Structures are given as C-alpha cells and as structure tokens.
Amino acid sequence: MDKKAVSFLALGCLLGIILTSGAFSLSARPASAGGASAGQASGAASAGTKKVVLKLSHALDQAHPVHAAMEHMAKQLDRKSGGTVQLQIFPNGQLGSETESIEQVQRGALAMVKTSTAPLESFIPEMAIFGMPYLFRDEDHFWKVLLGDVGKELAAVGAKVGVRGLCYYDSGSRSFYTAKAPVMSPADLKGKKIRVMKSKTAMDLVSQLGAAPTPIAFGELYSALQQGMVDGAENNPPSLFTSRHFEVTKHYSLDEHTSIPDIILFSQTVWESLSPEVQRWVQEAADESAVFQREAWKKSTQESLDALKKAGVTIHRPDKEPFRKQVQPMYDRLEGTELGKLVKRIQEVK
Missing domain, CATH: 3.40.190.170 (Bacterial extracellular solute-binding protein, family 7)
Known part of the structure; x- marks a missing residue:
C-alpha cells in the first residue's frame, strides 16, 4: 500500500471516530423546544450501547410537589434499569407549553409530558369530562373513578392520536x-x-x-x-x-x-421503540411516582x-x-x- 493510500485510510478512520463521538453527544444533549432530538428514546443506545435517555417536559416550577414526583420517577427508573435508562426532566416550560409538548409527544420528538387533562381535550375529546364542574362527590369518589375502569379507558384512548397515559397525578381542586x-x-x-x-x-x-x-x-x-x-x-x-x-x-x-387530574403521557412512537423490559420499568416507575405524588400533594396543599x-x-x-x-x-x-x-x-x- 503506497503512502497516499495510507493517508486516506488514516483520514477515514479519524473522520469515523469524530462522527461516532458527535452522534453520542448530540443525543444526550438537552435540545431546544421543538427540536427533533428533544426527547426521543435516544442516548447511547443509538451508538450501540444499552443506554436510553427519555426526556420529560412540564410547565411547573421545580419547587412544585408534582416536580418532586417526577424526580422520584427518575430515581426509580435509574434503580430498576441499573442506570441504563435515564429520565431527563425539563420544568418551567423549557421545551414549550403543555399543548406544544403534547404535539411533540405525538410526533415522537419528545418522549414524555406531564400535562393537565384539560388541554388534552383538543386531542382526545373524552378528556373534556374532567372539566365538568362538581362532577365528583369527594376525594374518595375521584380516585375510585381514576383508578377504576373509566380512568383506565380514558388513559388508553389516547393511543389513537399517538399518546398513551401512564398514570394520573393529583391536581387537587x-x-x-x-x-x-x-x-x-x-x-x-x-x-x-x-x-x-x-x-x-x-x-x-x-x-x-x-x-x-x-x-x-x-x-x-x-x-x-x-x-x-x-x-x-x-x-x-x-x-x-x-x-x-x-x-x-x-x-x-x-x-x-x-x-382536573394531571396525567403523564408517553409517545406511542417512542414506546414501541423500547424493549418490553424497558417498557415495564417505565410503567412501574410511573406507578410508584403516582403513589409518592398523592402523599406529597396532601401535605403540600x-x-x-x-x-x-x-x-x-x-x-x-x-x-x-x-x-x-x-x-x-x-x-x-x-x-x-x-x-x-x-x-x-x-x-x-x-
């Protein structure tokens, strides 16, 4: 092999290393609102390893008890996955308003959003039911509905528009x-x-x-x-x-x-890209965060x-x-x- 061929081979190897490194850092870097990489199930997984990064958007302050519940979810997910699945939380509307974030979740540009069910009625008409005044007799009735057949059906109906409900959060009255x-x-x-x-x-x-x-x-x-x-x-x-x-x-x-309850929504597109094991970890972490959130909410109120x-x-x-x-x-x-x-x-x- 002549010197010229060797030089081209070395240059090609160097270029390959640079491109591979760039792909890893871009997927793990927080993206701007509306960017296609703002919340895909990405991360080192795309570079050939098992790590998955999921981005979650919400509009509340970091001092809010709902934010604390999402942090709890992130910790549980990290523990269950042995550090291979990371949940990155973007509060204060950093990735857009609730409606904008729902649209990103629909497209698969964002993995998750915590939203009130109120703006969801533009996407899922059935969610309008939660906006009806004085619908629930008391708190016990409210949770029996959400955790029963009606609540489960409403959480699942979003699949037809590209989102799936993982769990409900208490949002008081x-x-x-x-x-x-x-x-x-x-x-x-x-x-x-x-x-x-x-x-x-x-x-x-x-x-x-x-x-x-x-x-x-x-x-x-x-x-x-x-x-x-x-x-x-x-x-x-x-x-x-x-x-x-x-x-x-x-x-x-x-x-x-x-x-009107809050709900954690997951992109149907991103969900289908995950392995059954990762899906189970995510659902379990969400369920555990919901229990944590209910207790934190009572105290915070x-x-x-x-x-x-x-x-x-x-x-x-x-x-x-x-x-x-x-x-x-x-x-x-x-x-x-x-x-x-x-x-x-x-x-x-x-």
Whole structure:
C-alpha cells in the first residue's frame, strides 16, 4: 500500500471516530423546544450501547410537589434499569407549553409530558369530562373513578392520536383567586376577565358563571395579573403558591369547582421503540411516582394554604350551592351524548 493510500485510510478512520463521538453527544444533549432530538428514546443506545435517555417536559416550577414526583420517577427508573435508562426532566416550560409538548409527544420528538387533562381535550375529546364542574362527590369518589375502569379507558384512548397515559397525578381542586374582591357567588364573577386553561370546557364553565374566559399560558399569567390584563384566575393551592401569583392576587375563594387530574403521557412512537423490559420499568416507575405524588400533594396543599395566609392572602369559603345551580345547564347540554353517558357512569361509581 503506497503512502497516499495510507493517508486516506488514516483520514477515514479519524473522520469515523469524530462522527461516532458527535452522534453520542448530540443525543444526550438537552435540545431546544421543538427540536427533533428533544426527547426521543435516544442516548447511547443509538451508538450501540444499552443506554436510553427519555426526556420529560412540564410547565411547573421545580419547587412544585408534582416536580418532586417526577424526580422520584427518575430515581426509580435509574434503580430498576441499573442506570441504563435515564429520565431527563425539563420544568418551567423549557421545551414549550403543555399543548406544544403534547404535539411533540405525538410526533415522537419528545418522549414524555406531564400535562393537565384539560388541554388534552383538543386531542382526545373524552378528556373534556374532567372539566365538568362538581362532577365528583369527594376525594374518595375521584380516585375510585381514576383508578377504576373509566380512568383506565380514558388513559388508553389516547393511543389513537399517538399518546398513551401512564398514570394520573393529583391536581387537587381548582378555585378562583382575584386581585380586588373575593368571589363569594357567581354574581361576583359577572364581567370579570378570568384566565383559564386552553380548554373549551374550562371556557364554557367560566362563561356559564358570568365571567369572560381568557386563555393565557401559565408562564405568562403573573405579568397578566400584575398588569390588569385579567382580573383573576383559578387553580389549586400549591400552584397558586409556587407560581407566586399570590403577590398580585390577595383573595382566594375555595369554591372548588373542578377536580382536573394531571396525567403523564408517553409517545406511542417512542414506546414501541423500547424493549418490553424497558417498557415495564417505565410503567412501574410511573406507578410508584403516582403513589409518592398523592402523599406529597396532601401535605403540600395544607402547607400552601398556611403559607398563603401568612403572605397576606385572605382565604374565603363561599357556599357552593349557587355555583352548582349556575352550571347545571352544562350537564343539561350533555343529555343523550357520549359525554353524557360517561357522566352517568362516573356518577354511578360507588
């Protein structure tokens, strides 16, 4: 072999090493929102080893108890897999809003997202059921529904649009918080601009109560409240506290109109690329994180209410009956529909 051939051979080997190294680092590097590598089941697995990296997006602060549950999931997955499956968590909407992240999960560009079930109704119409006000009798009824046949069916129905539900997280009850005056009856909402999630059912609910529903991304809500673009919003106690929205809204009225769970969604495309063993590890870690999250949520809810009081927020407890009567037309409109049948199934759960 002449010197020229040897030189080309050496150059080819060097180029191969560089390309191989580059492929490994790119797959393990956090990607920007919307990037194709932002959450694929990738990592060293694509370079010929067994390591898998799964990326999970969510919109909440790292101090939120739901974030702690996802960290617990990551630890359990690492333990079960012996370090071969890594869960990378991207909080604060780093990879996009809930809706944007759901779309990335659909495409397989992102492996997982923690989202409220409310924005999911744009993708899975059946999820609108969770936005119906005063649907659950109490917390026990709520969990019997989610962990029973209805909850399992709803978690599975997303497969038709490219997502699969792994588990539900507690998201408590949503109540109104406002800047200038409390909400003690539906009359107090008349003419007010209230921020809602991007959900038709949530908008219908606020409209039925007499207010003007205003969809705004959660990450933009603080400034919207501060600048008076909206008069108030609605959410659970931990989210009100960790978002620091209490700094610009001093009235929290516990009407507890909806109990909308969160859900961990997994990309169907990415799921099918995993081995049965990795799928089992992921599901087990998710289930264990759900148990962890429920306990953490109970503790955090009471701590948040106490902290809100100390921060100068007045906690109000309005009579819920006028609110129930005001939203009854939402149920009347469902008579004879598939969602109406689902309401009856839920109400019949003992």
